Amino acid sequence: MTSIESPSGRGPAVGRGNKMRAAVLAATITELTERGYATLTVEGVAQRAGVHKTTIYRNWKTADGLVADALAGHFATEIPIPDTGAVDGDLRALARSLVATMTAPAGRALLAIALSDAMRLPQLAQAKKALFEDRFRRAEPVVTRAVERGELPAGTDPAELLKALVAPVYFRLVFTEEPVDETTADRAVDVALAAAHARALPTPCRTRPTAGPHFGL
Structure with missing residues (x-):
């Protein structure tokens, strides 16, 4: 991330508190989408959000902390968890939402960051x-x-099934x-369900893996 100054001038003032925070985080996502992480600046975020850069520094100690908060906030609400009453419908909704998110500009920008030295x-x-x-x-x-409804075998590990679901999407x-x-997305659902019914998924474990660019799901 560079420290190059952005053009002078700011957007409309947004006040303080939650409104200011929301504006800054939204501006950060837009800057990441349009400029990328490497050339994102606090000055550019401030201009787009309609605040002074000192306001940002008072609320976020570092630019990386700002980016981390923006990504977490954006993608924490990006994909709602469905409840269609059937596992096929739930997984299809999840997979399609993942595809929509990760093929949108913000999702592609996020994926680029996840795969970078950042x-x-x-x-x-x-x-x-x-x-x-x-x-x-x-x-x-x-x-x-789904396990409680008898749609999936008892003991199916949720994390392993979900990894099987997202793997084909991320591979592409x-x-x-x-x-x-x-x-x-639909084919990924078919593969994940087939693996679950064939009991081909790894058995449950207490420790969940934490690596990989799975921001979307």
Whole structure:
């Protein structure tokens, strides 16, 4: 991240407190999307948010802390956890929402950051870890409800099924750069469910993995 000054002038004033915080975090996401992490500046965020840069520094000790908060806040609410009454519908909604999120400009910007050297920075690495764990924790009820309804075998590990679900999507996004759409999402659901019914998923374990660019789910 550079410290290059942005053009002078700011947007409309946004006041203080929660309104200011929301404006700054939203501006940070927009700057990441349009400029990328490497050229994002506090000055640029301040201008877009309509605040002075000293306001940002009073509320966030570092620019990396600001980016970490912005990413966590944006993606913590980006994908709602569905409850359609059937595991097929729930997983399909999850997978399609993941595809929509990660193919949007903010999702692509996030993925670029997740795969860059920026993730060696402690605050960003911790934000990735926390968000990854939060995604699986929030989505676990989709699997546990399915087990209770008899739609999935007893003992199905929610995290392992969810990893099987997102793997085909991320493989295309990161490695092959093939088109990713709702068809990709639906096929991922079929693969994950087939693996679960065949009892091919790893057995439950107490320790969840914390690596990997799984911000979306």
